Amino acid sequence: MKVKPKTWGLTLLAVGAIALTGVITNNVHANSDIPSKLESVTNETVPADILEGFNHPDKISTKDGLFEKDTKSIQAAGDFSKDEVVYDASKTTDKTKAIIQYDATYIKQENAE
Numbered sequence: 001m002k003v004k005p006k007t008w009g010l011t012l013l014a015v016g017a018i019a020l021t022g023v024i025t026n027n028v029h030a031n032s033d034i035p036s037k038l039e040s041v042t043n044e045t046v047p048a049d050i051l052e053g054f055n056h057p058d059k060i061s062t063k064d065g066l067f068e069k070d071t072k073s074i075q076a077a078g079d080f081s082k083d084e085v086v087y088d089a090s091k092t093t094d095k096t097k098a099i100i101q102y103d104a105t106y107i108k109q110e111n112a113e
Contacts, residue, residue, distance in 0.1 A: 067107060
């Protein structure tokens with residue numbers, strides 16, 4: 001019995017599709033090769049004093065300049081007018097001299113480039 005070329009073509013296409021599906025399935029499950037626990041990662045909690053330092057940066061850089069944390073009290077911003085103080089670093093302008101954010105005062109550094 002003679003097999004038509006169409007049948008051979010469909011058979012070849014089906015076998016190719018099955019083989020391709022097997023390759024894709026093996027690549028999708030590649031993450032099973034990754035170890036479940038990495039040696040460099042710990043599950044210990046971070047001490048509160050370190051977290052405090054992350055939440056309160058020493059410098060804030062904006063499009064209008066560099067602002068450094070003032071070691072004095074938050075009352076240091078009283079030396080500036082209302083237009084020169086902002087409470088959100090994203091709201092600075094060229095007139096801004098101080099930012100009060102993160103429970104600290106940041107003073108603009110005039111000589112910073």
